[in-house]
Amino acid sequence: MINQLSWKVGGQQGEGIESTGEIFSIALNRLGYYLYGYRHFSSRIKGGHTNNKIRVSTTQVRSISDDLDILVAFDQETIDFNFHELRDGGVVLADAKFGPTIPENTNVHLYSVPFTQIATELGTSLMKNMVAIGATSSLLDLDLNVYLNVVEEIFGRKGQQVVEKNMEAIKAGAEFLENQLSEDVKMKLEKADGKQRMFMIGNDAIALGALAGGARFMPAYPITPASEIMEYLISKLPEFGGTVIQTEDEIAACTMAIGSNYAGVRAFTASAGPGLSLMMESIGLSGITETPLVIIDTQRGGPSTGLPTKQEQSDLMAMIYGTHGEIPKIVMAPSTVQEAFYDIIEAFNLAEEYQCPVIFLTDLQLSLGKQTVEPLDYSQIEIRRGNLLLDDELPELENKEYFKRYEVTESGVSPRVVPGVKNGIHHVTGVEHNEQGKPSEVASNRKDQMEKRLRKIKNIQFKTPVYKNVKHEEADLLVVGFNSTRGAIEEAMTRLENDGIKVNHAQVRLIHPFPTDDILPLVQSAKKVLVVENNATGQLANIMKMNVGHADKITNFLKYDGNPFLPHEVHTKCKELFEYGNI
Incomplete structure (x- = not known):
């Protein structure tokens, strides 16, 4: 029994690769498994290699897995492109149509399954992806009924016959592989909690x-x-x-x-x-x-x-x-x-x-x-509309003056109205203006309006400007990221803790204005800071240096080849900081 699985399907763009992954993952999601899926695809509508990698787990996952357990291949290019990810004991399920081959002297099992032939015999080669899903299910020892509702939802509008044919294709794929599999190759997942979650x-x-x-x-x-x-x-x-x-x-x-x-x-x-x-x-x-x-x-x-x-x-x-x-x-x-x-x-x-x-x-x-x-x-959910005034909140205008839409205030935020509100008439222009919105090039007015505008975000209130996973008052290492790098960093943290390294994690959710007060104490309490980001110039690291200083502590970990970070990459980089005596 295993508690986690990595599965990938690949082929030429436009031949149903995405829908294969979609049906497989939706079915497992409804069983209560946690999933994370990532598509590699070309910048064209049809043709070119594409793949969909799905990670299945009994616990929360937020990143692509380092390796691969099962590869479903609709062409040889898929094997050639993705084989290096397969772990020892992994399985390739490949369409027999193209005569699949894998490198020699590897501990990977190849099963040549006639996806296209079985689908064609059932009515159309387009169902080869359903045959592949069936073969996968046999390898995982899954109950095929889990797909019934999913298939009905996706193909139901095409009629009950289409639903039945697709289910037949799934069953046929499962039966074919079942006759070839030995029990020691099967990868049975631990039972999920059965809870319903969104995917x-x-x-x-x-x-x-x-x-x-x-x-x-x-x-x-x-x-x-x-x-x-x-x-x-x-x-x-x-x-x-x-x-x-x-x-x-x-x-x-x-x-x-x-x-x-x-x-x-x-x-x-x-x-x-x-x-x-x-x-x-x-x-x-x-x-x-x-x-x-x-x-x-x-x-x-x-x-x-x-x-x-x-x-x-x-x-x-x-x-x-x-x-x-x-x-x-x-x-x-x-x-x-x-x-x-x-x-x-x-x-x-x-x-x-x-x-x-x-x-x-x-x-x-x-x-x-x-x-x-x-x-x-x-x-x-909370809806806040700020300093938006309604009809009954506006005083009468005197001497045909305009409403002070750009009134200079201590907070920097002026009263705001929408068109048509009584006593709210004002001028709007893209040039510099006075409090009533009328164009003005007076130096003192320009200074007042500039300072007013810039004043408004100095004390911005954002509930969680930084996601923090802080386990240590004094850490050997602080790892910082933003956006999707969080999952890879979190997994790397677990491995680092097992290595005996004290590590904290900060994921910046407010880039500007920068949350210096939240980040600075974490930087100060760490011996070294590693900033993980998908660019070539270390933009987040540079922003941190501008706002919190401590440039001597900050090290970049950059990746800009078009691929996301993997957990083992972050873990390896962190270990290198120790091995070379940097910490």
Whole structure:
């Protein structure tokens, strides 16, 4: 019996690889297992190698596994590309159609299964993925009935005959492999707890959170890896009186979101690095007009088109400093799918409370990686609209003066109204302005307005700016990360503790303004600090040095080849710090 399993299916893009992983993982999720899934795919619609790696466990997992137990291959390229991940005693289930081979003198079992032939005999070769699921189930000794409801949900609209044929394909695959397997090769999973949990990608959690947080308008232009947010809300927002508009470009998307927020409707847009570059001038407009704005940046490999379907975390500096001039700005970075749901709601609250743009950073692994999520607690949802005044709260205007929309206040936050509110008339412009919004180039006014705007986020209130796993008052090592690196770091921590190394962990969830008060004590109490990030220049480490100092303690661990961190990589790097006498 095993309590954890790593399974991967691979083949050519467009031949059902994603749906194979989806059906397999949904079925296991409903049995109560925890799962983590990550897709490797090409930046084209069809063709090119793709794979879907699913980790199954009886306990929570938040990262890709180091190795692989089972590889399901629909072509030889899948074996050649992924074989190195297989552990001793691992299994390859390959389509007999292409005459699969594996390297000699390896302790890996190859089973050549006629996926395509069996599927064709049942009616169509398209069902070869279902045959593969059946073969996998035989290897895991799973009850095939677990797939029935999943197959009915996915194929039910095509008719009962299609459902029955797909179930036949699963059974046929299981029967074929059962006749070849020896008991010592089987990998039987320990029984899960049977609890019902959600299984979702980060983008779906963000979209659901935006909906729950009161967003009713999303203008956006499709781009990987952000498009699923838009796709989810296209069907959901109209049910709540909202809408999604596909704009002609990202500039239009950003300015439409600003206009909607100015009118009082919570709106946002989502994109990736190239789209955010186009939005920079508009983000500045949000800043100087003090109009709430939420923008989601799903980071991917750059620069330019770069690696559009691969992992990277290289937008930090651009999101903080990309706009020309100086404006107040908040940059958030959730580290799990569950946090993404709650944090996007908070992003809307902060945007309205501080009347400024909020950049919501994710990365491709967090946006498209699929995780088990505990049931969401909707009672935690809180809608805060800040200093938004209604009709009965505005005094009469005297001498035909305008409302002081940009009044200089001690907090930096001015009173805000939406168009049409009695006694709320004011001027709005992208040039510098006075308290009533009228253009002004007076030096003293410019100084007052600049200081007012920048003052507002100096004391920002964010409930959990840093996720902390602090076990030691004085640590040998502090490991710091952001976004999706959390899972790999957490697993590495467990191994380091077993090695006798005292290690603390901090995952930064508020990138700007930087949570110095939370991070500094952890840095001071550690002998060494390792910052783990998917970029080539150590952007988070540099931001830390700017805000907390102690540059002599901080070491970078960088990965920028398009792949996420694996737990053993983080563990190995931490061990190296000790082996070379650095700690």
